[in-house]
Amino acid sequence: MKILITGSAGFIGFSIAHDLLKVGHTILGYDSINNYYDVKLKLERNKILKKFKKYNFVKGELENYKKVNNTVINFKPEIILHLAAQAGVRYSLIAPKKYLSSNINGTFNIIEAARHANVKHLLIASSSSVYGLSKKKKFKEIDKVDDQISIYAATKKSTESIAHAYSSLWKIPITMLRFFTVYGPWGRPDMAYFKFTQSIINQRKIDVYNNGHMFRDFTYIDDVVKSITLLLNKLPNNKIKKKSKNDSISSVAPFRIVNIGNQNKVLLKDFISTIEKALNMEAKKNFLPIQKGDVKETLSDSSLLYKITKYKPKINYVEGINRFIKWYKDYYQK
Numbered sequence: 001m002k003i004l005i006t007g008s009a010g011f012i013g014f015s016i017a018h019d020l021l022k023v024g025h026t027i028l029g030y031d032s033i034n035n036y037y038d039v040k041l042k043l044e045r046n047k048i049l050k051k052f053k054k055y056n057f058v059k060g061e062l063e064n065y066k067k068v069n070n071t072v073i074n075f076k077p078e079i080i081l082h083l084a085a086q087a088g089v090r091y092s093l094i095a096p097k098k099y100l101s102s103n104i105n106g107t108f109n110i111i112e113a114a115r116h117a118n119v120k121h122l123l124i125a126s127s128s129s130v131y132g133l134s135k136k137k138k139f140k141e142i143d144k145v146d147d148q149i150s151i152y153a154a155t156k157k158s159t160e161s162i163a164h165a166y167s168s169l170w171k172i173p174i175t176m177l178r179f180f181t182v183y184g185p186w187g188r189p190d191m192a193y194f195k196f197t198q199s200i201i202n203q204r205k206i207d208v209y210n211n212g213h214m215f216r217d218f219t220y221i222d223d224v225v226k227s228i229t230l231l232l233n234k235l236p237n238n239k240i241k242k243k244s245k246n247d248s249i250s251s252v253a254p255f256r257i258v259n260i261g262n263q264n265k266v267l268l269k270d271f272i273s274t275i276e277k278a279l280n281m282e283a284k285k286n287f288l289p290i291q292k293g294d295v296k297e298t299l300s301d302s303s304l305l306y307k308i309t310k311y312k313p314k315i316n317y318v319e320g321i322n323r324f325i326k327w328y329k330d331y332y333q334k
């Protein structure tokens, strides 16, 4: 299949592009390779992808509609997997406009280009942060979610609405992917588990928010890659007569939202202890209050993912952290 992946030099984009190339798909990557975090890491990911004959790359901004559209017209993808975005909750307090331009304007450009190109399926990254301060034990796609507490989350929720409207107007099959804290090898240096590892190794203090009393549903990258791969060919069909109780499929559009989460909430404190054990080093901790925009808990109900794909994320966090630490040591000590 011909698949256009935006954000291909990013963590999730690189990981799935690599897997899809290995099984023979033709991939075009689109990424600005911006300097939000270590550019070298992005370039190295891209270098690995460039070793595959069936990989091509266009360096460009999502905001440049002409470039986005020409890329789509020239490549003629059957599927677009749109992962490029300005990620990170905390940075959205410092640079909110970047989120509006990359995530809202940028995503709009992708959807508009996809409409003209008649793509078979458009999949777009959203985030568990859209659940905001939900009081629900487990977050379900059909929950009403209107109380986002960060600009990052608000931009993600907005793209869900824009995508739904476009899907309804132009009948574009769209699946929104709500990811829950994705981690693993080749991960993002701005995320807590990466920073903890870096600081512990370098004997620097780590910042622990809310005394470590926060829960996250940590989802290992291989489970995310597998889930997305299985969803590529699962087109949302709103014409089915009997929709199941928990299906988020729209009644007016070929549009669906799917959680991709491990379904296990882990206490931040325990997560840190596991990193300490894997490194065989103790962290020096700097306890801080909860940060503005941060939610205390996330927990996915991934039964819809299972219903559609028959796949359940399976890597537990102890195994996942150990795999990450192994990669980290190999990568930074080479």
Ligand SMILES: NC(=O)c1ccc[n+]([C@@H]2O[C@H](COP(=O)([O-])OP(=O)(O)OC[C@H]3O[C@@H](n4cnc5c(N)ncnc54)[C@H](O)[C@@H]3O)[C@@H](O)[C@H]2O)c1
Pocket: 006, 007, 008, 009, 010, 011, 012, 013, 030, 031, 032, 033, 034, 042, 060, 061, 062, 063, 082, 083, 084, 085, 086, 087, 088, 101, 102, 106, 125, 126, 127, 128, 178, 179, 180, 181, 182, 183, 188
């Ligand atoms: N990693 C997670 O835990 C997580 C959780 C929830 C949602 N998400 C979402 O999943 C997607 C992928 O996340 P990731 O962890 O791989 O992030 P990432 O930052 O590693 O990758 C995003 C890529 O997009 C590119 N990019 C950013 N803005 C761009 C723009 N305006 N034009 C062109 N390229 C641009 C960046 O250079 C980067 O390589 C994002 O949409 C993110 O919001 C990630």
